[in-house]
Amino acid sequence: MSQHIFRTIPSVNKLLESPELSPLTGMYPRQLIVDTVREVLENIRQAFTGKTDVPQPDRIQLPFSDISHFQKEAKGAEDLTQLQTVDISPQRICQLVRVSLQQKLCGIEHAINATGIILHTGLGRAPLTDKAAKQLEHTLKSYCTLEIERFTGRRGSRYHSIEQLICMITGAESAFVVNNNAAAVLLTLDTVAKNKEVIVSRSQLVEIGGSFRMPDVMTRSGALLVEVGTTNKTYLSDYSNAITEHTGLILKVHQSNFKIVGFTESVDIKDLVSLGQTRTIPIAYDLGSGALIDLQKFGLPHEPTVQEAIKAGVDIVTFSTDKLLGGPQGGIIAGKKKWVDLLKKNPLTRALRVGKLTIAALEATLRLYLEEDLALQEIPTLKIILAPLGVVEERGKRLRDIIHQETKISLSSSLIDGVSEMGGGTLPGETVPTKLVSLHSEKIPAEELATQLRGNTPPIFARIEQGRVLLDMRTVYDTEVDTIATALEKISSGFIRNKSADYADKEDK
Numbered sequence: 095m096s097q098h099i100f101r102t103i104p105s106v107n108k109l110l111e112s113p114e115l116s117p118l119t120g121m122y123p124r125q126l127i128v129d130t131v132r133e134v135l136e137n138i139r140q141a142f143t144g145k146t147d148v149p150q151p152d153r154i155q156l157p158f159s160d161i162s163h164f165q166k167e168a169k170g171a172e173d174l175t176q177l178q179t180v181d182i183s184p185q186r187i188c189q190l191v192r193v194s195l196q197q198k199l200c201g202i203e204h205a206i207n208a209t210g211i212i213l214h215t216g217l218g219r220a221p222l223t224d225k226a227a228k229q230l231e232h233t234l235k236s237y238c239t240l241e242i243e244r245f246t247g248r249r250g251s252r253y254h255s256i257e258q259l260i261c262m263i264t265g266a267e268s269a270f271v272v273n274n275n276a277a278a279v280l281l282t283l284d285t286v287a288k289n290k291e292v293i294v295s296r297s298q299l300v301e302i303g304g305s306f307r308m309p310d311v312m313t314r315s316g317a318l319l320v321e322v323g324t325t326n327k328t329y330l331s332d333y334s335n336a337i338t339e340h341t342g343l344i345l346k347v348h349q350s351n352f353k354i355v356g357f358t359e360s361v362d363i364k365d366l367v368s369l370g371q372t373r374t375i376p377i378a379y380d381l382g383s384g385a386l387i388d389l390q391k392f393g394l395p396h397e398p399t400v401q402e403a404i405k406a407g408v409d410i411v412t413f414s415t416d417k418l419l420g421g422p423q424g425g426i427i428a429g430k431k432k433w434v435d436l437l438k439k440n441p442l443t444r445a446l447r448v449g450k451l452t453i454a455a456l457e458a459t460l461r462l463y464l465e466e467d468l469a470l471q472e473i474p475t476l477k478i479i480l481a482p483l484g485v486v487e488e489r490g491k492r493l494r495d496i497i498h499q500e501t502k503i504s505l506s507s508s509l510i511d512g513v514s515e516m517g518g519g520t521l522p523g524e525t526v527p528t529k530l531v532s533l534h535s536e537k538i539p540a541e542e543l544a545t546q547l548r549g550n551t552p553p554i555f556a557r558i559e560q561g562r563v564l565l566d567m568r569t570v571y572d573t574e575v576d577t578i579a580t581a582l583e584k585i586s587s588g589f590i591r592n593k594s595a596d597y598a599d600k601e602d603k
């Protein structure tokens with residue numbers, strides 16, 4: 095039986111010369127195409143012999159639905175008439191080859207964020223400003239003045255301009271930048287509190303994004319954690335009672351991705367600073383999000399700003415540069431010269447060093463903050479958060495109207511109210527009102543529709559609620575509305591379905 099099927103599988107050469115695959119030779123390296131064709135054919139053969147359960151770590155994985163599709167047909171193919179229904183046509187195989195090639199070479203690419211999560215770690219957190227993007231393009235295609243003093247020709251510091259900007263913007267005496275905020279916290283603990291006790295409130299032993307747990311970072315750095323207070327209440331006396339001759343640091347961690355509500359008590363940073371000064375113990379404040387503009391004046395809840403922390407006299411403030419700040423990934427350490435200079439001398443800084451990409455983009459972003467209005471006008475994260483609902487609604491109406499008017503789109507849609515989330519460990523539990531384009535199709539279930547949207551180029555990420563696909567118009571750019579409409583057109587005509595990596599036959603469902 096299987097012999098018969100094997101004979102019907104087209105040969106590698108025949109496939110390579112087929113009109114479906116020959117155009118790919120300009121797009122992918124030839125050897126990669128040949129190898130992929132072989133792999134796909136081998137997978138098909140294995141599916142027929144029922145060996146696909148054997149783990150094949152070095153072999154590409156076909157989309158699961160495809161394998162089960164083949165397997166089912168192979169198992170059910172009891173007689174020859176059924177065998178002829180097995181789809182191993184060159185077209186079908188070429189389609190699998192194309193999907194597999196795409197999967198092998200797909201990397202970071204432009205995506206449309208219709209999830210409404212403004213700082214979406216999966217989608218790269220803060221989108222960069224035009225200025226930062228231009229800076230990357232202009233400066234980095236050539237040699238650049240990364241670590242050289244232009245006027246003397248002497249070796250300089252790559253951190254110089256970032257430090258100056260941070261000090262100008264926040265009033266800090268000194269500043270430094272590392273790979274991310276996790277690195278900033280690690281460097282702080284390693285420098286100031288190695289083999290010493292660090293006092294932290296129990297309510298602040300947070301986990302951020304799965305792999306960053308405050309207690310684990312402390313252990314790594316060799317600091318000894320001293321927990322004080324309870325989950326909901328910590329008093330100044332809890333801190334002062336915990337101070338011993340071994341205390342190296344008092345650390346406050348901003349509860350950036352959760353909220354404790356109800357019967358709560360926490361110690362103001364100013365009181366901690368006074369305590370630290372009286373007992374000569376440095377105070378570090380992990381701010382997480384690193385707001386440089388107080389968003390309270392725009393009706394948003396208060397998120398502690400870096401300026402406030404510096405003004406309060408905190409010795410070491412750490413924050414991310416790709417959250418509210420709106421820059422590339424990075425972590426800034428700002429504060430008192432005495433402490434920041436000590437951090438700079440730690441040999442670990444070499445391992446946590448940022449590259450010229452980060453420096454170029456961060457410099458361009460920070461420069462905007464020298465004039466608050468400019469930052470508000472130009473930084474995408476801030477613009478997205480502060481966009482008036484009317485603007486979001488207009489964008490939504492435009493998409494809805496195209497969907498209604500375009501006869502090639504066979505989906506029903508409506509514009510509904512909803513909320514966008516900050517995400518990325520910023521303003522926990524706080525939402526911003528938004529407008530959502532709700533999509534519904536008689537033929538395509540919501541999950542499948544969302545999958546097909548992701549299969550578009552560029553991929554479109556949406557959310558699903560109560561059987562509807564929702565496109566949050568706050569995080570969608572104006573220029574992306576037409577792209578979404580075109581994608582919906584392609585989905586309606588079945589075009590993306592056939593290209594999709596998640597291709598699945600109806601009866602597989």
Ligand SMILES: *Cc1c(COP(=O)(O)O)cnc(C)c1O
Nearest residue numbers: 274275276302350382383414519
């Ligand atoms: C986000 C966050 C971190 C981690 O920052 P990264 O830049 O992602 O490394 C650490 N601490 C707090 C409080 C955070 O909110």
